Amino acid sequence: MHTTPPHPSHHPRPKNRRLQAGLFALLLAASALTACTHNTNNATGIPTYDPEAMASAKASESAAAASASASAAASASAAGVVTAESLSTDRYEVTSIPEDLDEQQTEILKAFINYDQVTWNIWFTRTGVENAQPITTDEEYQYIKENFDSVGGGRTDGTVRVSIDSVNIASSYSTEIRAEIQLCDDQSDLVAYDLDGNDVSNPETLQGRYKKIVTMVLEDGTWKTAKEQALSANECTV
Template identity: 65%
Template sequence: MQLSTHLSRPCRHRLVVGLLAVLLACAPLVACSSDSDDNPLSIPTYDPEAAASAEASESAAAASASASAAASAEAAGVVTAESLSTDRYVVTSIPEDLDELQTEVLKAFIHYDQVTWNIWFTRSDVENAEPLMTTETYQNLRNNLEAAGDGHTDGTVKTSVIGVFAVDQYQAQVLVCDDQSDLVDYDAAGNDVSNPETLQGRYEILVTMTYEDGVWKESGESLRSTNKCTV
């Protein structure tokens, strides 16, 4: 997806890190076995198969702990970069100590951004973005999609939220760094039509969110820099 068409389209896991540290500290470093006939002193000998099994179990336990921690945080109403991420839209960082209003704006922005990126990934379901954008920016999105034509985009977007700024109770801004280096654009025939200058880079973008009809909607975006994000 080219940046020009997407425009008109920003905490650390302390709990997860803590759980992983406990698991790794308690897990055995080496899997051992002993054979009294060959080893009269009963000194454990290294068993490669047991070691591989122990390593696999340790990795599974760590992954389970990470997923459990993320689920617990989300259930408790705690917003983390991990809880905001999807397979194709990875939030790499968000600001710490956001207040209630900033958190509400952040969640609304991420939802809007994920929906519009999914539209560009598939070139379909543009109507899903209508409730998340003001009338003007939604029409711009439709126009840009029509101009882009059929095709699709593959890859993963990595978004770092640099800051969330509440201007007042009806307007806020979100500063993000989009890493689009993993993206590839294809036309309707499946040809790679990616433009490295407008697609596969890092873009610092300031997004304006407006409170309208009881929800925060995207109402404008401006490109701040290319490959010079402040994070």
């Protein structure tokens, strides 16, 4: 749960990617050429500049680029590739993740992001604390619930921004497999309100940037959050 943190407490590219890029560039060039047209009333026969045609070509280029970007994102998602963008929501922005994560690290990262989004949504809406139970250890869930009960009603507005620095298996040889995720948690955009709509934000506890280590454990085949530890305040960046 997100409570007051204590102060200092590849995937190979397809071989035909370059060919596809070349063909795409040729298509854009052909589109731009339509901006210069022959004026049948021009005695010189020299192509004349048509502003409307050029504007149309520029619009076509922009639309084609946007379509290509969306297509690439959709292909990555279909292939199971995890990106910072694919992990983000309207109120929870992942700004960066480590490169070259293997399958197990990716699984751990996705489990953590799910946990973090679920628990932040509890704070955003002040509802649904029970949603944290399946994704946390018994001890961590009890800690979350006690904090939730003590906060009371209201809501939190704004967007959380998170930068994931590392995902590491802490122990793979003991009976309890653990992993650690190090991150920077930027809460500077958040504003807390009570039931009457009064701003009750405490800049010292809510609106900072916190460097954290989150411990995950593998229980019955599911990665669950066991503990959050704050390392510093207002020193990390996202």
